[in-house]
Amino acid sequence: MQAQEIITVENLYKHYGQVKAVDGISLQISASEIFGMVGPNGSGKTTTIECIEGLRQPDKGKVRVLGLDPEKDFYALREIIGVQLQACNLPARMRVEEALDLFASFYQHSVDWRALLDDLGLTEKRRSFYNQLSGGQKQRLFVALALINRPNIVFLDELTTGLDPQARRATWDLVRRIREQGTTVFLTTHFMEEAERLCDRVAILDHGRVIAMDTPNSLVSQLGMSRRVTFEINGHSSGATKIANHAASDFNPALLGVVEGVQKVDQDGNEVVVHGKGNGLVGELVRALENAGVSFTNLRSEQANLEDVFLALTGRAIRN
Amino acid sequence: MRSFRKLFLVQLKLYLREPVAFFFSLAYPALLLLLFGYIYGNEPAPEFWGRNFGTVDASVPAYTGIIIGTVALMGIPIDTASSRENGVLRRYRATPLRPAIYLAASVAVYLLVALLGMLILVVTGKLIFDLRIAGAWLNVLAAFLLSALAFFAIGYIIASLAPTARIAQVVGMVIFFPMMFLSGAGMPLQLLPENLRRVSDFLPLSYVVRLIQGLWFGDPWAELWLPSVILFGIFIVGTMIASRLFRWE
Ligand SMILES: Nc1ncnc2c1ncn2[C@@H]1O[C@H](COP(=O)(O)OP(=O)(O)OP(=O)(O)O)[C@@H](O)[C@H]1O
Ligand SMILES: [Mg+2]
Numbered sequence: 001m002q003a004q005e006i007i008t009v010e011n012l013y014k015h016y017g018q019v020k021a022v023d024g025i026s027l028q029i030s031a032s033e034i035f036g037m038v039g040p041n042g043s044g045k046t047t048t049i050e051c052i053e054g055l056r057q058p059d060k061g062k063v064r065v066l067g068l069d070p071e072k073d074f075y076a077l078r079e080i081i082g083v084q085l086q087a088c089n090l091p092a093r094m095r096v097e098e099a100l101d102l103f104a105s106f107y108q109h110s111v112d113w114r115a116l117l118d119d120l121g122l123t124e125k126r127r128s129f130y131n132q133l134s135g136g137q138k139q140r141l142f143v144a145l146a147l148i149n150r151p152n153i154v155f156l157d158e159l160t161t162g163l164d165p166q167a168r169r170a171t172w173d174l175v176r177r178i179r180e181q182g183t184t185v186f187l188t189t190h191f192m193e194e195a196e197r198l199c200d201r202v203a204i205l206d207h208g209r210v211i212a213m214d215t216p217n218s219l220v221s222q223l224g225m226s227r228r229v230t231f232e233i234n235g236h237s238s239g240a241t242k243i244a245n246h247a248a249s250d251f252n253p254a255l256l257g258v259v260e261g262v263q264k265v266d267q268d269g270n271e272v273v274v275h276g277k278g279n280g281l282v283g284e285l286v287r288a289l290e291n292a293g294v295s296f297t298n299l300r301s302e303q304a305n306l307e308d309v310f311l312a313l314t315g316r317a318i319r320n
Numbered sequence: 321m322r323s324f325r326k327l328f329l330v331q332l333k334l335y336l337r338e339p340v341a342f343f344f345s346l347a348y349p350a351l352l353l354l355l356f357g358y359i360y361g362n363e364p365a366p367e368f369w370g371r372n373f374g375t376v377d378a379s380v381p382a383y384t385g386i387i388i389g390t391v392a393l394m395g396i397p398i399d400t401a402s403s404r405e406n407g408v409l410r411r412y413r414a415t416p417l418r419p420a421i422y423l424a425a426s427v428a429v430y431l432l433v434a435l436l437g438m439l440i441l442v443v444t445g446k447l448i449f450d451l452r453i454a455g456a457w458l459n460v461l462a463a464f465l466l467s468a469l470a471f472f473a474i475g476y477i478i479a480s481l482a483p484t485a486r487i488a489q490v491v492g493m494v495i496f497f498p499m500m501f502l503s504g505a506g507m508p509l510q511l512l513p514e515n516l517r518r519v520s521d522f523l524p525l526s527y528v529v530r531l532i533q534g535l536w537f538g539d540p541w542a543e544l545w546l547p548s549v550i551l552f553g554i555f556i557v558g559t560m561i562a563s564r565l566f567r568w569e
Contacts, residue, residue: 053414055410055413055414075416075418078414078415078416079416083414085407085410085411085414087407087410088407088408088410088411088414089406089407089408089411090408090411091334091403091408093334093337093338094330094334098330098333101326102323102326102327102330103415105322105323105325105326105327106323106412106415106416106417107415107416108416142411145411
């Protein structure tokens, strides 16, 4: 199947004074994919998505959404996209059903909002005032408003921020259902796990630039690190901290550097992180440690993920 | 015009669910009328009013000026700037809703609210104080509309210029309260010393009171050309500026 580009962004720039919020971004999004932009706070996700939506004017660059220019065809574009904003509100005393009925009236074509309420599990809340809703219920209401015109593309900015893990999972299911109905989803998140689990393709942003863009799987495998093994040197109880610190300063990371499959060893106090690949990695490491007489605890092995990709590309962890 | 109708109805409901705004635009002027009506009665006092009318007869059109001022200079700036500040207007902007429709629906709501406030005044006056009117209702209504639209434009200009809702509120109050006392809306100008009375010539609200009160007492439009022209000018220029300045965020 020939993928059809429905969003193209070429060399987008948006500066706020000295801040280069968006610093030369280009993207191509095809129909029916779930595309995610991920990056730390202030990396330019919202600025980018709102330039694409036409809600902000870029300094430079070309944006086309479904063949429309978001600035010149502002109102035509509103009719065929759905938008969930990172920061917005409804009037405190507006009821859920009033909001849906009102927003439906803004569009030439709208879906039956009662079914939408049902879909989003808001039916019992239809008579509630906006300010009586929980954070998660507000989010779902905004998703409903973004879907009310049966858009071709829905933009979701920080959809799951502030939700508990269970609500987050439910939201992922919802996003998948939206896509199944043929809607392209363009989302932003600062949860790497979310991007990895939910998105077909991910762009990683840092300081207003795309530093990597691909499927989550390719991003991780391009890193060449399939596995991460973490353990602590003899530090399992607080009484042993002193000894553990002593043991930690004695420990020589080079000991593990020679083990087959190991690519990188990081030590932080008594915690050691080994990056590497190969099925026998864990076994080899345990053997090497025992041979050297290093006593260790709490050893665990994890698949490398997008967080590692970000770390490898920027030298920083995505949080803080 | 489905979105105009829905927006009008929803915003009207929102207004009525806001007890403080509701009280100040609808009940407060009627309470003033009751208070001063009981103190001064409504006996004709030609020596004071220059014609055969009493305190209540003169106060109903004057307090209509208070209602217009409250809605325009307190209600509109605060509501509009706070909707902008907390992101309600951003959410509207992400839909095909045109700013003109949003503004028209809001103005219609404020007009209705102000009209309701005036109606409550008139009914209170009629039921309790035997309110008299010499002019034609239609003229009074036309003057009300012109005054309200002129003042609403000022309210939207304040809303757009104020960076925050808090500042919009302060600016609205600073403009409204002195004007209320120095324009003849809150109390008769005859009670003010001569030099303060001069100030009223520079206050737009004075022309609202002069126009509505004049038509109420039965003066012809021809005699009221000055307030009419001034208010019409404010309406035209103000609306142009207000629609130019309006911003969603
Ligand atoms: N309206 C604005 N005025 C001035 N600076 C802005 C404005 N909007 C964004 N910025 C700056 O641009 C940079 C990018 O902001 P943006 O909101 O796009 O980041 P983000 O990736 O969405 O962050 P977050 O994860 O916190 O939502 C930030 O440094 C921010 O301070
Ligand atoms: Mg953001």
